[in-house]
Amino acid sequence: MDSGDVLLDISGVSRSFGDVRALDDVSIQIRENEFFALLGPSGCGKTTLLRVIAGFEQPDSGTVTLDGVDLLPIPPEKRAVNLMFQSYALFPHMTVERNVGYGLACERLPRDEISSRVDEVLTTVGLTDKRNALPKTLSGGQRQRVALARAIVKRPRLLLLDEPLSALDRKIRGEMQMELKRLQHEVGITFVVVTHDQDEAMSLADRVAVMDRGVVRQLDTPLDLYRRPRSIFVADFIGNSTILRGRFDQGTWIGDSAPGLSVPDTCRDAIALALRPEALTIVPTDDPRARVRGEIVEVFFQGDHALAQLRADGTVYLAVLRDDVLPRRGDPRGLAWDESAPIPLFEE
Amino acid sequence: MTSRTSAGVRRHGDGPLLRALASVPALTYLVILMAIPLALVIAYAFLTAGRFGGVQGPVTLDNITRMFQPLYLEILVSSVVNAGIATAFAFLIGFPAALVITRLSPTWQTAALVAVVLPFWTNFLIRTYAWIVLLNREGFLSDGLELVGLGPVEFLYTRQAIILGLTYAYIPLMVLPIYASLQRLDPQLLEAAQNLGAGPWRRFRTVLLPLTLPGIITGCLFVFIPSLGNFVIPELLGGGNSQMIGNLIRDQFLKSRDWPFGSALSLMVLALLVIIVMLQASASRRTRKWGA
Structure with missing residues (x-):
């Protein structure tokens, strides 16, 4: 770890439910003021990890420290960690003001201090006019803001967000995404967001831990996760890619597809190669740059660009189309790419 | 009667009458077991006791x-x-x-x-x-x-x-x-x-x-x-x-x-x-x- 100010240190944490290992020797260090994402498909253990940090779940083994203090013996209500629930879990019988002030009332703060801090945080999320509204009269986006306000008003050391945007419409989701980022800078709290949505994780977080079946598969910045995935799982989960299984043999790639492909020495220990769509160029079959030749299977128009599937030697490649004239299904085409384009993958 | 649509149409057309008929048992129940006894109890409360049970005049607040x-x-x-x-x-x-x-x-x-x-x-x-x-x-x-x-x-x-x-x-x-x-x-x-x-x-x-x-x-x-x-x-x-x-x-x-x-x-x-x-x-x- 290059930075000294570790806020949350998760070390060797395991948790099983019956035969299922929800967390398998998980170690993650989260830095102060970081926007961190736990990303993975459902059932990968990210929610269990979140519940361990919040205190609703005790790990079978391992340690969790916050500011160097062992967190595990501390009951959930005493931890300087607040959680924004996926369902928001707003108290239906309390107004927005009482919902947001709930955590402060638990600290037995004087009434006027509660009211001024609630004011302040309602201003931050832009909901001052909804102070006396009941949750059920609010829209989804407003409820989310109340939940967020309720979680940050206690000024926790760490804010956990469980699938914060999943309950919102697509359009509001984009707005809230930017708002979360802005808020994180504004309030200066460390955010840990749990999500199955790679776009959410990649666009929000400074660093992302990709989890699969209880194991952290890779922990990196979004850019590195995309450019340098280490495993087939991560390459597949983050963005689109074409995976070529095989092995390295004296500068060429031996596999079912793309026989005799020449690859750099960095691929020496790889078990597979990943090709990102934007690294591939679709060329006429007689183009000398073409490394493989096949036919177009499908074309997907995306607005600002288009994606094409091309089948060659039994493998379906996904490539970004740069031409204005889209090829049609069944057209013969070749695929070209730079020698440095294939990303070596070393694990399943 | 056999097809689902005919049942649907029937329910639609005969709604009010059917609903009125359906409420008869409940109404009968309420009148016989609730309204009439309640009326009797209210009436009795303002009458005088008969010598061997029952009620008789005059009306009283006693x-x-x-x-x-x-x-x-x-x-x-x-x-x-x-x-x-x-x-x-x-x-x-x-x-x-x-x-x-x-x-x-x-x-x-x-x-x-x-x-x-x-x-x-x-x-x-x-x-x-x-x-x-x-x-x-x-x-x-x-x-x-x-x-x-x-x-x-x-x-x-x-x-x-x-x-x-x-x-x-x-x-x-x-x-x-x-x-x-x-x-x-x-x-x-x-x-x-x-x-x-x-x-x-x-x-x-x-x-x-x-x-x-x-x-x-x-x-x-x-x-x-x-x-x-x-x-x-x-x-x-x-x-x-x-x-x-x-x-x-x-x-x-x-x-x-x-x-x-x-x-x-x-x-x-x-x-x-x-x-x-x-x-x-x-x-x-x-x-x-x-x-x-």
């Missing part, structure tokens, strides 16, 4: 004023207190019981709920008689206390025995509605409260209690109403020592043959219950505002 004599007021107050204490005990036992049941696995939940209603499969009188066996001087409870040097004690024919009997008899009616409202409660709300720093007591007071209030109020009514009017339990477990309003009313009709005064007392109980139900209705209107 029965109403007589109810406010200290002797009768005392019985009414003690009935309300007994029923109130029984309701409170039923809540104190029933709420935790319902809470525990909701935390069980689905199979055990079903088993526990069956166990809760199981006593209803036995006759009410027989169950009450069973308490006599348990509570009297030669009963299990007294014998048990004697073994540890605290007995023998006579529990039977005390006010405590009445309250115990009432609590026992109606506690399932407390558990079931509370269980139903606990079931509907989102468990994440309690986790949210805990996450925000609320200890167990605050979570109970600010989240669990207000959100299960409709079920609690229903359960309390289900226990309080039959307890207030009950005359079997005071008779069997209370002996002659303390009477409740139910006994008094029964005695007016069956022993003193003073139907008008019995009717007046019934009206008083009815009025009391109407007030309580109205309070409940206004409370549940408030909770409905919170939405699902």
Whole structure:
């Protein structure tokens, strides 16, 4: 770890439910003021990890420290960690003001201090006019803001967000995404967001831990996760890619597809190669740059660009189309790419 | 008749008539078993007792004023207190019981709920008689206390025995509605409260209690109403020592043959219950505002 100010240190944490290992020797260090994402498909253990940090779940083994203090013996209500629930879990019988002030009332703060801090945080999320509204009269986006306000008003050391945007419409989701980022800078709290949505994780977080079946598969910045995935799982989960299984043999790639492909020495220990769509160029079959030749299977128009599937030697490649004239299904085409384009993958 | 569409059309066209017909059984029931008896009770309350039962003229307010004599007021107050204490005990036992049941696995939940209603499969009188066996001087409870040097004690024919009997008899009616409202409660709300720093007591007071209030109020009514009017339990477990309003009313009709005064007392109980139900209705209107 290059930075000294570790806020949350998760070390060797395991948790099983019956035969299922929800967390398998998980170690993650989260830095102060970081926007961190736990990303993975459902059932990968990210929610269990979140519940361990919040205190609703005790790990079978391992340690969790916050500011160097062992967190595990501390009951959930005493931890300087607040959680924004996926369902928001707003108290239906309390107004927005009482919902947001709930955590402060638990600290037995004087009434006027509660009211001024609630004011302040309602201003931050832009909901001052909804102070006396009941949750059920609010829209989804407003409820989310109340939940967020309720979680940050206690000024926790760490804010956990469980699938914060999943309950919102697509359009509001984009707005809230930017708002979360802005808020994180504004309030200066460390955010840990749990999500199955790679776009959410990649666009929000400074660093992302990709989890699969209880194991952290890779922990990196979004850019590195995309450019340098280490495993087939991560390459597949983050963005689109074409995976070529095989092995390295004296500068060429031996596999079912793309026989005799020449690859750099960095691929020496790889078990597979990943090709990102934007690294591939679709060329006429007689183009000398073409490394493989096949036919177009499908074309997907995306607005600002288009994606094409091309089948060659039994493998379906996904490539970004740069031409204005889209090829049609069944057209013969070749695929070209730079020698440095294939990303070596070393694990399943 | 055979196709689904024809059934649909039929329901649509004959709606009003069919609906009117469908309401006949309920209306008949209400008129014969509610409206007419109630009208009779109201009428009797303002008449004079016949010599051998029944009623006769003249119309009078004597029965109403007589109810406010200290002797009768005392019985009414003690009935309300007994029923109130029984309701409170039923809540104190029933709420935790319902809470525990909701935390069980689905199979055990079903088993526990069956166990809760199981006593209803036995006759009410027989169950009450069973308490006599348990509570009297030669009963299990007294014998048990004697073994540890605290007995023998006579529990039977005390006010405590009445309250115990009432609590026992109606506690399932407390558990079931509370269980139903606990079931509907989102468990994440309690986790949210805990996450925000609320200890167990605050979570109970600010989240669990207000959100299960409709079920609690229903359960309390289900226990309080039959307890207030009950005359079997005071008779069997209370002996002659303390009477409740139910006994008094029964005695007016069956022993003193003073139907008008019995009717007046019934009206008083009815009025009391109407007030309580109205309070409940206004409370549940408030909770409905919170939405699902």
